[in-house]
Amino acid sequence: SCTTIARRSNIQSAASKSIRPFKSSEEYLYAMKEDLAEWLNTLYDLDITADTFMEGLETGCALCRHANNVNRAAHEFKTKYPDAALSLRIPSKDVVFQSRNVIPGSFLARDNVSNFIGWCRQELWIKDVLMFETNDLVERCNEKNFVLCLLEVARRGAKFGMLAPMLIQLEEEIEEEIRDQENLTEALGESQSPPSRTYSRKESIGEPNPELLVREILGQCSCPSQFPMTKVSEGKYKVGDSSALIFIRVLRTHVMVRVGGGWDTLEHYLDKHDPCRCAAFGEITTCVTSSITAAM
Template identity: 75%
Template sequence: IQSAASKSIRPFRSSEEYLEAMKEDLAEWFNTLYDLDIQVDTFLESLETGCHLCRHANNVNRTALDFQERHPEAAARMRVPQNEVVFQAKNVVPGSFIARDNVSNFIQWCRQDLGIQDVLMFETNDLVLKKNEKNFVLCLLEVARRGSKFGMLAPMLIQMEEEIEEEMRDQMAEGALGTRRESRDPRAGAYPGRARPITLCDLKNLDELVREILGCCSCPSQFPMVKVSEGKYKVGDSNTLIFVRVLRSHVMVRVGGGWDTLEHYLDKHDPCRCAAL
């Protein structure tokens, strides 16, 4: 693990780093699923014809229908996409009418079949003209999140979300029963038939990385961040509970329904860093 603390605290780098982390994760995920060679620096360019997106949509459909056949009771409580996404795959020129049509068909599938909310959606020009990289990335993560529920391989960020959600469910159950449940497969029960993850995050060096990032502030009264357990911290004067994970060279914080880098999170919440920016 490369130390995220070795990077200087700069507004641009910090505020954009979470997008870079997400693109890295999605690129590796696409490459693993479809034997591609998508690079982070050309992530949008690699997907702007819409071919890989539509191909993935149809793969989600097939996986969802298979899940429905094997687990009808679970599927009855879920939104199961079924409509095939028609697209042109050969000799598609980026920015062309065909490319735009492919992307538009993928967007329509996201809205109508998956029911992805508008706040996470993107428009054709957001990808083709690179107008809104953030929403495109967030939409792909949501597509991956939905596919994961049917048993598809998930990006690391989604795997870590599931790991955290399982931990929270276990804590609630422990509180209700007054006893600790036996450890079990984190994917057993909630979503039958889920694909095994690539690998889950190793927390061994996490606290050391967190301390290094906090150490970038030399104030006499340092922003409080107290370790509660592995990957779990209380921060600030309000003792807000946050979950922290390592994603390659990034230290990530689970924020609401999404993710941020720890550096960017501190830039927004540490009064010292806010003043410096």
């Protein structure tokens, strides 16, 4: 049907967009910048994209403004839910910053960014591994550090009821699934294995089907010796020869893998775990040697 053809076209388009423009090691960072840009645009009526992400934030104005809004949300949360607030780090000290006529790269811009960094460390107690330095943003020394820190700030704000980027919403969805599965296991007893529960978010019109998108990406390779990837349930896969499970979600045109406390793209994940791709890493053409088996 026309609908089926259109849907297949959307899937192929999304898969090709996910693969074509980036080295896999760069794509996950682009996906995060894309998500954070949309989030900040919604919150503050900005007009930044993944491509203009760093320059759109380099004066530090939007960052400091957001920090003060997190403070307000935290105060409201503490007032409304005092018991729950006891287990959270509640920021309170406002960030003083210059908001007018701030020239990128200027002393004022650096001071704004430095004040935001101080707030992250002192008020949110963000770990050093997730922090960035002023030059990481102002001089583009390390985009990854800046992006990961901002994602963590968004994660903290979400705990106080603030709007969260889609990646954080997906994290919460996965954590809820894990909790429900653990509770079910405990209720049934260790001798019984609970059935896998299927979770599904409402798909928007034209949104690619995750399983088909994964198939499209993994289907790029026709190697005889294939790296196994087995679907256990919706959005949950077993990879390689181990029993380890990974969670997969689609973020716009990117197939994302939940890894530990963070995210990666499926392509980059396979580059690091598929022996065939590891051997071909760094070449122009890489091979995704994987197969996917749907759970019955």
